[in-house]
Amino acid sequence: MRAGLAPAVTGARVVSVTVLDDRALTRHRGAASDFESALTGRVLTGAVRRGKFLWLPIETDAAARAVVGHLGMSGQLLLRAPGAPAERHERVRIELAHPRHGELAVVFADQRTFGSLAIDDLVPTIDGAAGGFGSDVALVPVQAAHIARDPLDPAFDEALFRRRVGASASAVKRVLLDQTTVSGIGNIYADESLWAARVHPETPSRALATRTVTRLLDEVRVVLERALAEGGTSFDAQYVNVNGQAGYFAHSLRAYGRTGQPCPRCGTPILRVSFTNRSSHFCPRCQRRRGAR
């Protein structure tokens, strides 16, 4: 989605902003009118991502700011022609004028309203490296500053990741889902990475051998790279790119959502168990539970 937005928004001026549902601004400090006025007339300078946060920096002569978005479960950022009919679950529309591409609309649509947009200040990154993918600027929105980099980021702090994994008594899957330790991993990619690394999701994190942590991190990277290459994981119309097209990674899932179906490695039926109000899917034979618990 970031890659799709970048060429369309970079250098574009905001012509108008329409907030149709205030719940789309739950991350925004201030009223919808403030969101609209902070953006209208400004030029956007790119599209940047860290983990599951996405932001569009705003060209200003004052303090650095950006439109920050988190898609939650069902959020979408779609590129549409100006004046295009309202999308189902449309919450915010930003009309843009691009010097080369002409006029277009960025539409934020979100069925379950876990996602939201905000205007946020940009602050320097702690490590001095670029804030995220899509920019060389060492700035990050306040809202995303506490989030770790994702493991594909060249500045990902692998030593910190290893320390956190080695220190925690929690289930390793919970550590993978903790965005302050490593970002970009949700329930689906956690299950897929654990299956690929042959690690039981409830293994106490600190009980993992060093070589197992290495293998797990390697597999996380393989899963994320492949998911990005295939445009994400689409189960339904909610998971789409900026043109509303579905990603293909759902066809590559080995464990997630495959309850009762044979493990692609050994044929044992995949198990589904309840885990922190979610579900874990894993192979009971390939992913043996290790360590005291």
Add this chain to the structure above:
DNA sequence: CTCTGTTCCTGGCAGC
């Protein structure tokens, strides 16, 4: 301090 459970929301679906 670390860790865990709850909460927000909507639409698709199973079951009656």
Add this chain to the structure above:
DNA sequence: TGCTGCCAGGAACAGA
């Protein structure tokens, strides 16, 4: 056919 209830998920937050 139409109703009810369950489920999916990310992250902030409260509380242990």
